[in-house]
Amino acid sequence: MTHMPVDSPSRDRIIHPATDTLDLATVMRAVGDPLRLAIVRLLADGKERTCNDLQQALGLPASTGSYHLRLLREAGLTHTRPHGTQRITSLRRADVEHRFPGLLQVLTR
Amino acid sequence: MTHMPVDSPSRDRIIHPATDTLDLATVMRAVGDPLRLAIVRLLADGKERTCNDLQQALGLPASTGSYHLRLLREAGLTHTRPHGTQRITSLRRADVEHRFPGLLQVLTR
DNA sequence: TCCATAGTTCCAAATATTTCGAAAGATTGG
């Protein structure tokens, strides 16, 4: 039997909070760390990035980068999707803008 | 000799960071706590409040309230001025808006 | 199947934050 295609619905899903459950204090706490704020700003150009991209850009060990990316994802700021052996992270621009209008502007100007 | 008048320039000054030195991550961290976010929201009506007002409103012991008010003040979100035996805190609305346009709207809507 | 790659999770240590009672400081009125 051949392998499942990339991004198959049958693979373990990465959990993302629903847009309308995002909590402002939780989001603020997430970006209240300089490293995580830097990640959000890197992602603000709308391009997707692998974990490695972000870890390299900030000079972090893999486990540390993974930890911070998890907090951003759980706060609802980012979306991560599997792609082969990589995971690709992007800013949840529309969702965050919908839930907290103006916030991204504040974070990224 | 009679006492100095209230708010005399000679009394120990409460330290507030200059508007143009406010740090976004520090501000975000400050409001990333539910208690402190609640304080900011109470102050968002523009009225000044004593420490006691705020502690009562949130059911906090005095020392806990004082701690959180200090963090908000040091982050640059609030201004505190002495008035008799009390200290009166207000939101640094114009300063925060000038430094981080749109942030207060996000925090208080 | 075996291997290399990408990323996560586990774990423990280091550090930081939060809490609140007790003590101390500051100010006013008497």
Added chain:
DNA sequence: CCAATCTTTCGAAATATTTGGAACTATGGA
């Protein structure tokens, strides 16, 4: 000066966050 009031600071415990190496998992290519 004294007492009352409001607030801050101290100190110590509880809790939470951050860090990064090592082990583990998942995937795709050979």
